[in-house]
Amino acid sequence: MMSSVLRPGVFSPYYQVTKQGVKSLVFPGAKELLPAAAPAGTRLAHTDIKIPDFSDYRRPEVLDPQKSSQESTESRKAFSYLMTGATTVIGVYAAKTVVTQFVSSMSASADVLALSKIEIKLSDIPEGKNMTFKWRGKPLFVRHRTEKEIATEAGVNLGELRDPQHDKDRVLNPKWIIVLGVCTHLGCVPIANAGDYGGYYCPCHGSHYDSSGRIRKGPAPLNLEVPYYEFPDEETVIVG
Numbered sequence: 001m002m003s004s005v006l007r008p009g010v011f012s013p014y015y016q017v018t019k020q021g022v023k024s025l026v027f028p029g030a031k032e033l034l035p036a037a038a039p040a041g042t043r044l045a046h047t048d049i050k051i052p053d054f055s056d057y058r059r060p061e062v063l064d065p066q067k068s069s070q071e072s073t074e075s076r077k078a079f080s081y082l083m084t085g086a087t088t089v090i091g092v093y094a095a096k097t098v099v100t101q102f103v104s105s106m107s108a109s110a111d112v113l114a115l116s117k118i119e120i121k122l123s124d125i126p127e128g129k130n131m132t133f134k135w136r137g138k139p140l141f142v143r144h145r146t147e148k149e150i151a152t153e154a155g156v157n158l159g160e161l162r163d164p165q166h167d168k169d170r171v172l173n174p175k176w177i178i179v180l181g182v183c184t185h186l187g188c189v190p191i192a193n194a195g196d197y198g199g200y201y202c203p204c205h206g207s208h209y210d211s212s213g214r215i216r217k218g219p220a221p222l223n224l225e226v227p228y229y230e231f232p233d234e235e236t237v238i239v240g
């Protein structure tokens, strides 16, 4: 250490300061070696570092070094709470907006919703006839039943049925039976007004359905499916 002090050159002041600092640590009585005006806590080895002025970033209440920061504690806390609360509210609102937009982007658009329903004018279907429509890519049977068909289907003994279901549970208005034209065996399209029961007949493997769309004979296990539909008025049905 002493050899460093004796070395001349531009680094001499730093060597000197280091020597004094270390000496003061080793010999507590060597205080006289420190500059008289040096305040306590001066970092002697780094006197060339300028401490930046952070005044622009400090709150006005704590700029005055003569004033105790305790006096402004409450107001500074209130400001911090206010800022935190406001930021939280804005963050929650932004998150809600993003989630809402994301979820609504996944819902079906208006044109897709329009395609999911079909409106049928019932007066175009004469009594005793079945008409086939395309709905959601599948055939849809709408049949205008006669009084005789209505009476026959209402009187069927449920014990005879493979998939027991009363006719009144399959229709909203007994005059109209509305079912999907997809055979419940392997998905063929049955033929209307055909088969042993006068309802529908699937030629693929010989399934017979009655005029309520119930399976009566053949390999199909279930009745023809009844979709959701409603009658907005006497002349119209909306399926879907």
Ligand code: FES
Residues within 6 Å of the ligand: 183, 184, 185, 186, 187, 188, 202, 203, 204, 205, 206, 207, 218, 219, 220
């Ligand atoms: S698909 Fe209709 S009977 Fe087989």
